[in-house]
Amino acid sequence: MNKQLLLGAEAIALAALDAGISGVYAYPGTPSTEITEYIQKKSHAIDQPVRSTWSANEKTAYEAALGMSYAGKRSLVCMKHVGLNVAADPFINSAITGVNGGLVIAVADDPSMHSSQNEQDSRFYGKFAMVPLLEPSSQQDLYNATRHAFDLSESVKLPVLLRLTTRLAHSRAGVERSATRMQNLLHAPYAPERFVLMPHNARRQYNLLLGMQEELEKRSENSWLNRLISGSGPKGVIAFGIAYNYVMEIRQAYALDFPVLQIGQYPLPRKLVESLFNECNEILVAEEGYPLYEELLRGYFGGNNIRGRLDGTLPRAGELNADIIARGLGIEPKKVRAIPGIVVNRPPELCKGCGHRDLYDALNKVMNSFAEHHVFSDIGCYTLGALEPFNAIHTCVDMGASITMAKGAADAGLRPAVAVIGDSTFTHSGMTGLLDAINDRSPLTVIIADNDTTAMTGGQQSSATGSKILDICRGLGVEEQHIRTIIPLKSHLEKNITILAEEISYEGVSVVIAQRECIETAARKKRTQAARS
Amino acid sequence: MNINIILAGVGGQGILTIASVIDRAALQSSLTIRQTEVHGMSQRGGAVQSHLRISNREIYSDLIAEGTANLILSVEPLEALRYLPLLASAGRVITSTDQFINMEGYPAMEDILTELHRTNLPVLVNAAELAREAGNSRTSNMVMLGAASPFIGIAATHFEEAIESLFHAKGPEIVAVNIRAFRKGEELSQHQATTP
Numbered sequence: 115m116n117k118q119l120l121l122g123a124e125a126i127a128l129a130a131l132d133a134g135i136s137g138v139y140a141y142p143g144t145p146s147t148e149i150t151e152y153i154q155k156k157s158h159a160i161d162q163p164v165r166s167t168w169s170a171n172e173k174t175a176y177e178a179a180l181g182m183s184y185a186g187k188r189s190l191v192c193m194k195h196v197g198l199n200v201a202a203d204p205f206i207n208s209a210i211t212g213v214n215g216g217l218v219i220a221v222a223d224d225p226s227m228h229s230s231q232n233e234q235d236s237r238f239y240g241k242f243a244m245v246p247l248l249e250p251s252s253q254q255d256l257y258n259a260t261r262h263a264f265d266l267s268e269s270v271k272l273p274v275l276l277r278l279t280t281r282l283a284h285s286r287a288g289v290e291r292s293a294t295r296m297q298n299l300l301h302a303p304y305a306p307e308r309f310v311l312m313p314h315n316a317r318r319q320y321n322l323l324l325g326m327q328e329e330l331e332k333r334s335e336n337s338w339l340n341r342l343i344s345g346s347g348p349k350g351v352i353a354f355g356i357a358y359n360y361v362m363e364i365r366q367a368y369a370l371d372f373p374v375l376q377i378g379q380y381p382l383p384r385k386l387v388e389s390l391f392n393e394c395n396e397i398l399v400a401e402e403g404y405p406l407y408e409e410l411l412r413g414y415f416g417g418n419n420i421r422g423r424l425d426g427t428l429p430r431a432g433e434l435n436a437d438i439i440a441r442g443l444g445i446e447p448k449k450v451r452a453i454p455g456i457v458v459n460r461p462p463e464l465c466k467g468c469g470h471r472d473l474y475d476a477l478n479k480v481m482n483s484f485a486e487h488h489v490f491s492d493i494g495c496y497t498l499g500a501l502e503p504f505n506a507i508h509t510c511v512d513m514g515a516s517i518t519m520a521k522g523a524a525d526a527g528l529r530p531a532v533a534v535i536g537d538s539t540f541t542h543s544g545m546t547g548l549l550d551a552i553n554d555r556s557p558l559t560v561i562i563a564d565n566d567t568t569a570m571t572g573g574q575q576s577s578a579t580g581s582k583i584l585d586i587c588r589g590l591g592v593e594e595q596h597i598r599t600i601i602p603l604k605s606h607l608e609k610n611i612t613i614l615a616e617e618i619s620y621e622g623v624s625v626v627i628a629q630r631e632c633i634e635t636a637a638r639k640k641r642t643q644a645a646r647s
Numbered sequence: 648m649n650i651n652i653i654l655a656g657v658g659g660q661g662i663l664t665i666a667s668v669i670d671r672a673a674l675q676s677s678l679t680i681r682q683t684e685v686h687g688m689s690q691r692g693g694a695v696q697s698h699l700r701i702s703n704r705e706i707y708s709d710l711i712a713e714g715t716a717n718l719i720l721s722v723e724p725l726e727a728l729r730y731l732p733l734l735a736s737a738g739r740v741i742t743s744t745d746q747f748i749n750m751e752g753y754p755a756m757e758d759i760l761t762e763l764h765r766t767n768l769p770v771l772v773n774a775a776e777l778a779r780e781a782g783n784s785r786t787s788n789m790v791m792l793g794a795a796s797p798f799i800g801i802a803a804t805h806f807e808e809a810i811e812s813l814f815h816a817k818g819p820e821i822v823a824v825n826i827r828a829f830r831k832g833e834e835l836s837q838h839q840a841t842t843p
């Protein structure tokens with residue numbers, strides 16, 4: 115039995131190790147987290163060490179990965195789709211500098227927003243940066259494509275984007291390994307003409323990138339990830355990425371024979387697309403994500419023979435599945451049963467015994483005494499404070515935005531201005547906003563919910579917790595007497611209300627750090643300790 | 648062979664342990680597997696599901712299409728109902744009757760039972776009680792797997808080997824109690840199948 119059952123995310127991780135990476139750089143984010151976790155678990159079993167601890171955010175992760183590539187070694191950088199917004203600056207510019215050692219960015223999109231604020235499509239970034247993008251449709255193809263991505267990156271000297279979505283990242287299937295290979299040797303040539311992006315260099319490098327596009331398209335034409343499955347018309351389907359699975363499922367289930375063009379490598383292979391268009395008089399464009407290529411294929415005015423998300427044949431938003439594709443092909447799957455009317459939703463909730471609960475109990479008591487009781491918050495387990503029974507927070511936009519939005523609202527005159535942010539989110543991108551507030555003396559209270567971990571994504575090591583967070587606040591310039599700590603426990607409720615009330619009424623920058631370990635990670639520590647002894 | 652199973656429960660109930668045993672048993676039988684999981688947000692006390700597909704030919708979609716699930720295996724009775732649109736007309740529901748109530752508006756048990764009995768010969772399992780009888784109240788997932796096992800089309804010995812390999816590191820006692828729990832569920836299921 116030479117197959118092992120791996121999540122799509124794990125298939126990327128194993129392939130990257132086998133392809134000879136020297137490091138993985140990442141900030142956690144569903145559904146990309148398991149890539150790095152797998153490497154962290156496996157790295158002890160490997161002859162050559164692989165660097166794998168968590169980065170403070172996606173931008174620092176990306177830049178470190180680029181530095182490793184600059185030094186000639188292969189690096190993998192992983193993030194969820196919105197993480198690429200944070201890392202967009204180094205990402206776009208690294209397409210201009212190019213790379214030395216293979217650099218692959220595994221980015222996991224979340225269509226239908228199972229665990230995210232939006233369903234942005236990372237293929238847009240591939241086009242934007244004009245770099246190759248791979249989008250395999252099965253776990254085995256993910257494994258093979260990861261190796262292919264490193265080879266491609268080293269061959270064309272560009273970063274390569276590897277796009278996957280929640281469904282593939284979090285689904286298991288049997289995966290067969292190929293031979294492992296050694297890491298690259300340290301090799302860091304001086305190349306300021308590429309890496310110093312002053313305008314005179316940047317213009318030349320950009321022209322080189324533009325000149326590469328024809329070559330990249332040729333590689334797509336010949337890639338094993340793009341292939342035409344012949345059949346008989348008049349309808350044909352272009353199936354991008356994981357949409358291929360749903361299209362083939364329906365083709366098999368209903369014994370249909372339409373031609374299918376599977377796309378798994380970009381830029382789009384024009385000749386292959388042309389040959390499908392020549393064969394068929396109607397084309398269904400099935401994309402898992404935005405109708406990015408449907409729009410392109412339709413052009414501004416035309417596209418009467420094209421069906422897809424833009425004409426309502428497929429829904430404009432949300433994840434695809436086999437039933438949606440069937441309907442898009444004019445087949446109505448027969449409804450057997452409906453969900454009984456008595457079934458109610460079961461929304462996620464804060465764990466019983468979680469310290470965030472006690473923090474919100476105290477904060478609600480304090481805020482209820484104000485006419486304006488807006489609380490700006492952020493992304494993490496503590497976002498569940500937006501739901502019943504707490505209804506304690508009123509914003510959650512992007513990581514770090516609690517502090518900066520509260521500052522802006524304070525600047526506008528809103529009193530009190532209160533932010534709630536987790537420890538990992540604070541070091542991800544909250545610290546810089548706090549510096550802005552201090553420089554402006556904005557009247558603002560920042561509550562840092564320090565549970566000693568990055569809980570929402572499964573309990574990864576946070577960049578700074580405990581006394582390190584206190585030191586950061588001091589270093590940024592928060593006055594010592596307005597950095598307070600509380601312990602969010604029922605028995606401390608009265609004390610915590612007093613401290614929160616004092617700091618929230620202070621007309622300046624104050625920080626209250628609520629310190630109590632996440633009950634999940636505490637229980638896990640206990641279990642591993644018990645197993646050891 | 649071609650079987651589609653929906654595993655259902657509440658975040659934290661451990662449906663992935665059940666998935667993991669079925670995966671191992673299927674792998675032993677050289678079958679092709681696709682199995683989805685839920686990570687992230689909804690893990691915290693929310694509804695969770697796993698789609699498990701086993702076949703002796705290529706499987707394309709990770710997700711089970713409407714009306715094509717052969718089994719719904721649920722560790723909570725209300726959660727079994729949530730996925731009924733996916734169940735094939737001849738499909739079977741195997742569910743624990745142990746309720747997990749952590750939200751407003753949880754329906755009355757008799758209404759849940761009425762809906763369950765509208766499906767084709769549901770197998771209702773007092774999983775917690777059988778787990779206690781097996782010797783460890785935390786083995787109810789293995790009771791549920793046992794109850795579903797006659798409908799999966801993989802030999803019981805493969806399941807027991809899979810349980811053994813999954814719990815091996817925790818020592819022979821844990822393996823034994825989980826196998827006892829598995830057999831309790833299997834017995835109950837056989838009994839219900841023969842007594843209409």
Ligand SMILES: Cc1ncc(C[n+]2csc(CCOP(=O)(O)OP(=O)(O)O)c2C)c(N)n1
Nearest residue numbers: 143493494495496536537538539568569570
């Ligand atoms: C840019 C970006 N990166 C990553 C994520 C994924 N993410 C959501 S919450 C979270 C962790 C928050 O940890 P922390 O602030 O410590 O709060 P906790 O969950 O521990 O309460 C992460 C990594 C995201 N939503 N956006």
